[in-house]
Amino acid sequence: MRSDGKQRAPWGLKLAAGLGLAFMHLPIALIFVYAFTTEDKSYQWPPPGFTLKWLEVTWNRPDVWEALKLSLQTATISTLIAMVLGTLCAAAVSRTKFFGRETISLLVILPIALPGIITGIALRSAFSIADIPFSIWTIILGHATFCVVVVYNNAVARFRRTSGSLVEASMDLGANSFQTFRHVILPNIGTALLAGGMLAFALSFDEVIVTTFTAGQQSTLPIWMLEELVRPRQRPVTNVVAMVVVLVTVLPILAAYYLTRDGDQVAGSGK
Amino acid sequence: MTTAVSFAKVSRHFGAVRAVDNVDLSIAEGEFFAMLGPSGSGKTTCLRLIAGFEQPTSGHIEIFGTTVEHVPPYRRNVNTVFQDYALFPHMNIIDNVAYGLMIRGMNKADRHAAANEALELVALPGYGERRPGQLSGGQRQRVALARALVNKPKVLLLDEPLGALDLKLREQMQEELKILQRKLGITFVFVTHDQGEALSMADRVAVFNDGKIQQIGSPQDIYQRPESRFVADFVGSSNVLEPGFVKQLTGKESYASLRPEAIRIVSADGHSATVTGSSYLGGTTRISLALGDMRIGALIPADQAVPENGTTVQISWQENDLHLMEGAQ
Numbered sequence: 001m002r003s004d005g006k007q008r009a010p011w012g013l014k015l016a017a018g019l020g021l022a023f024m025h026l027p028i029a030l031i032f033v034y035a036f037t038t039e040d041k042s043y044q045w046p047p048p049g050f051t052l053k054w055l056e057v058t059w060n061r062p063d064v065w066e067a068l069k070l071s072l073q074t075a076t077i078s079t080l081i082a083m084v085l086g087t088l089c090a091a092a093v094s095r096t097k098f099f100g101r102e103t104i105s106l107l108v109i110l111p112i113a114l115p116g117i118i119t120g121i122a123l124r125s126a127f128s129i130a131d132i133p134f135s136i137w138t139i140i141l142g143h144a145t146f147c148v149v150v151v152y153n154n155a156v157a158r159f160r161r162t163s164g165s166l167v168e169a170s171m172d173l174g175a176n177s178f179q180t181f182r183h184v185i186l187p188n189i190g191t192a193l194l195a196g197g198m199l200a201f202a203l204s205f206d207e208v209i210v211t212t213f214t215a216g217q218q219s220t221l222p223i224w225m226l227e228e229l230v231r232p233r234q235r236p237v238t239n240v241v242a243m244v245v246v247l248v249t250v251l252p253i254l255a256a257y258y259l260t261r262d263g264d265q266v267a268g269s270g271k
Numbered sequence: 272m273t274t275a276v277s278f279a280k281v282s283r284h285f286g287a288v289r290a291v292d293n294v295d296l297s298i299a300e301g302e303f304f305a306m307l308g309p310s311g312s313g314k315t316t317c318l319r320l321i322a323g324f325e326q327p328t329s330g331h332i333e334i335f336g337t338t339v340e341h342v343p344p345y346r347r348n349v350n351t352v353f354q355d356y357a358l359f360p361h362m363n364i365i366d367n368v369a370y371g372l373m374i375r376g377m378n379k380a381d382r383h384a385a386a387n388e389a390l391e392l393v394a395l396p397g398y399g400e401r402r403p404g405q406l407s408g409g410q411r412q413r414v415a416l417a418r419a420l421v422n423k424p425k426v427l428l429l430d431e432p433l434g435a436l437d438l439k440l441r442e443q444m445q446e447e448l449k450i451l452q453r454k455l456g457i458t459f460v461f462v463t464h465d466q467g468e469a470l471s472m473a474d475r476v477a478v479f480n481d482g483k484i485q486q487i488g489s490p491q492d493i494y495q496r497p498e499s500r501f502v503a504d505f506v507g508s509s510n511v512l513e514p515g516f517v518k519q520l521t522g523k524e525s526y527a528s529l530r531p532e533a534i535r536i537v538s539a540d541g542h543s544a545t546v547t548g549s550s551y552l553g554g555t556t557r558i559s560l561a562l563g564d565m566r567i568g569a570l571i572p573a574d575q576a577v578p579e580n581g582t583t584v585q586i587s588w589q590e591n592d593l594h595l596m597e598g599a600q
Contacts (some may be wrong), residue, residue, distance in 0.1 A: 168324055169357035171344040173371035173422065183370075187361040 028246065035239035043235070054236040064241060067224035073136060074220060075204040078143035079151075082200045083193060085144075086151030091185075094159035095167075105156075112149040119145060120213030127214070134216030142214035143207060147200035154196030158189045195259045198252035206249050221245060273300040273335065275426055275458040276321055281330030282482075283316050290316040292482035293330070298426075298460060298475075300335075303452050305461045305469035308479030309505065314462045317479070318428050321460060323347050335425055345374075350419035351428040355435075356411045358403035364390070364414055365399030371422040389417035392451070409440045416451075426458045433468065445472055466506045470494060478502050495530075496594050503528035503596065510534075510567040517595070526596045531557065533592035534569035536578065541585030546578045560586065 009017075035054060037047035058064055092098075093105050111119055123142050132138060166188070170180040208222045219227065221241065228238045278296035282289065291313045298304045306314035319325040320332060323344035332339050339347060350371070358367050365386050366373070372382035383399075390396055393413035403411055412432060419427055429448075433441045449472050452459045463469050469476045470490040478485045478493060478501075486493060486502045497503035500511045509528040518524040532555075544560040544567070555570045556577050569586065571577065578584050 163355060163357060165353045165355055165357035166359060168322075168344070169351070169353055169359070170370070171324075172322060172349075172351045173418070174345045174374045175370075176343070176345050179374055183374075184359060 031239050031242050031246075035236055035243050037236055040235050054234070054240050057234060058237045058240040061237060063219075063224065064237070067219050067221045068241075068244075070136060070139075070218055071205055071221040074139050074143055075201045078140045078147045078204050079197050079200045081140070081144045082147035082151045083197050086148045086196065087155050087189070087193060089148070090152050090155035090159050094156050095164065108152050109149055111145040116146075116207070116209035117213075120210045123210070124213040134214065136218070138214045138216075139211055139218075139220065142210040143204040146207075146210070147204055150200045150203060151193065151196035154192040154199070155189055158192035162188045191259045195256035198256040198259075202249040202252050206245060274298070274333070275300045275302065275335060276460065277333045278317070278320075279331040279333075281317075281320065281327045281332055283313075283320060283325055284328045289482045291320065291327075294482075294484055296477065296484065296487070298458060300458055301456050303449065303459045303461065303472060303474045305463060305473035305476045306479060307463055307466060307469040307476050307506070309464055312479040313482035314464075314477075314479045315430060316482075318351075318430055318460060318462045321426065322349055322351050322428055348424055349426045349428060350422050350424035351430065352412075352415045352419050352432045354430045354432070356403075356415040358411055358414055358418070360403055362402075363399065364395075364401050364403070364406070367403065367414060368399075368418045368421055370418065385421055386417070389421040390414075392420065393417045394447075408435055409444070412436065412444065416448075420455070420457075424457065426460060429459060429461045431462055431464070433463075433465075441468075448472060470506070476506075478506060480505070497528050498596055500526055500528075500596065503594075507531075508568065510565075511596075512567075512593070513563075513565055516563060516565065517593075520593065521595065523595060523597075528594045528596060529567070529588060529592060531568045532570040533588045534567070534586050535588065536569070536571060536575070537585050537587045539585055541587035543583055544586050545583050546580055548580060549577050551577075560584075562586070 033047065034043055036050045036052065037044070038049035038051045039047060089104075089108055093101055093108075120142065123138070123145075127134065127138055162185075166184055167180055170184045171177075175183060206222050207220075208226065211220050211223055215223065222245070225238055225241060225245075228235075274297050276296070276298040278294050281291060281294045281296075283291040294313070294317065296317070306317055308314045316325055320327055321334070323339065323342060327340065334347065334349060358364075359370065362370070365383055368386035368389055369377075369382040372385055377385075387396070387399060390398060393416050395410060395413050395417070398406070398410070398414070403414070406414065412435075415432070432448075433444050436444060445468060448459070461469070461473065470493070473490060475487060476490055476493050477487045480501050486498045488496075493502060494507050497506060497509060503509040503511050507530055509530050512527045512529055514524045514526055517527045521527075542562060544562040547559045547561050547566070549556055549558040552570075554573055556573065556575075558569050558571060558577065560567050560569060
């Protein structure tokens, strides 16, 4: 229901809503402000002065670049893994009936409900039992466990809304499985996959807890930031990096939001 | 006459369920063939066996003399009009219709020309740019028909294609489908649970029940000379008369069918029956009667007075309207 312009909320409610939003978002604005402060030992308010030098300092810090590179690699690869596995799993669960289907559906979603610390401990002990040395691949495996869920959830919702007879119609009209996937399935689930992929990417990019348990000596960007906060050295560099992280994660989430919103018109059933 | 589709002892079991059970069937080229039956009777599974979406558990299927077991749907010269139409929502109408030709690698100009021709055939010229969501149910049905016909299939399968349409549109499409079939000369195999639809459109009707064919024949055969109690009851809701009663009339102890419109109310010399109910149907009124311990229905014309509930009336019928079903149990 949309309210008709005449009905206005009382000013008290508006104020409360405004304060609530401010409480959520002002601290983020603070991060941005401190990225430009001249003071680098502690967070002093108000900032004694403003400077752009931390941008340059950050640019020249190799440890930042290393962490950023590792984070981007991890997020990209775990998203790709999640897109392939999540789509296949969603197709199996929504297209066919088999023994244990409900159980599998639940088990796939479980990692996102589990606290990250449990996933982390579990993976860490599993890796050590299996004698797998920590590397970028152990981080990627850890991230993929929850990235798959995001892609799966998006894909399964779209599969359910896509009429099953579309696939049969395509086969009936002469298309083999590959052609059917290319011309019928992919266009119908494409935006859902993209949205799921972007969410997965954003999740992986700022993940801390699972990463702490599955990374060896290397640091992803969020881990690097955590370490910087404990050992203060050129503090505003952390803020500059934080700004970048906010931008890198918010943009895909916004894009995903718009994509799935428009997707409603695309994915109607054949009726 | 060439045989378009033939089934030899075909069964399709799903676990313990015998969806299609030992069916023998032969459909001639150019025939308009209806598969009629209640839901779950196996008629749709038979259609899907012809289309290739199902494989027979046992038995043998041929389409124009070629064995089709293990031939996937996309290599059969057969097209389907689906019950929910299954138009591709992400494509406009012209690309929907041209889909089969696109898959075959025909260039864009040629396939669009062919698709436009097909849209004209189903009386939807100029609709190519629209999306399926912008069309009404009846229009979508025509698009689904055009999309199948553009491929020039040797057999066209229609799975309850008129089920989702309202009565008026359904009657109109019944006529149009029949005219189209005559014009194109393509073999049509039509699945329906509506006996009126099957009788009015088909050259031959197969009545299905419990995965088996109960009777195959012309609409007249099926309607006037049902061979089993099921066919008598399902097609035209004929009355089934008990063997004991039939023996008194004809001397033969067997079930017999009697169509409701064959029963007339007479002033004398009939069989005494008690009226137990009536329902007004517009052109006729259907009255329920108790004849001995049998319950039977009769249709009486609208211009005739409807007897009150509880009154006893005399009913009669012509001797040749009574059809003995000697094989029926």
